[in-house]
Amino acid sequence: MRRWEHLTGPSHPDHLAVGEAATCAVYPDSRNPFAFPELLDEGLEPWVVREIWYAGGPGPDHAVDVTDQIDRKIAAMEAHRSQTAHLDVPTWIRDRLTTVADNAGLPSGRLAEAFTVLRTE
Known part of the structure; x- marks a missing residue:
């Protein structure tokens, strides 16, 4: 997208x-x-x-709680050293996903990813 x-x-x-x-x-x-x-x-x-879920799409309309998977996400992002070596990945990821969770109305301390869900029917 x-x-x-x-x-x-x-x-x-x-x-x-x-x-x-x-x-x-x-x-x-x-x-x-x-x-x-x-x-x-x-x-x-x-x-x-029936649906396509776009990560980073315009106007996200669906959030998924990913709190329990955060360690795997951080490890995956840190593995992309050519793209993330200049970042404090854990802080960057937690800050971004905290904002998404807050905007989605999730309880304090939760982390979320946002998606634009496109229905195809």
Whole structure:
């Protein structure tokens, strides 16, 4: 999902490419019997993906409490040294996710990720 108002951070070219490819795979191709007719020959029917969840999308409308997974998130972010070596990752992550949780109305001390949920039906 392109975020033109934030051309740094969530607009990493690899993330954009994967997001666009995943979106194209979900709609309209996943429900289109003419997109991959060879799958019909194998007995695989088109399937409707009902929602796409965009992390960092515009106007987040759904928050998920990730408090219990914070140590794994921090470890994953710290593994990307080329992108995070200049940051105090634990503080940066906790501050950002605390703000998201507060904005979502979660209890004090909780951490959350925000998503824009797009319904495809």
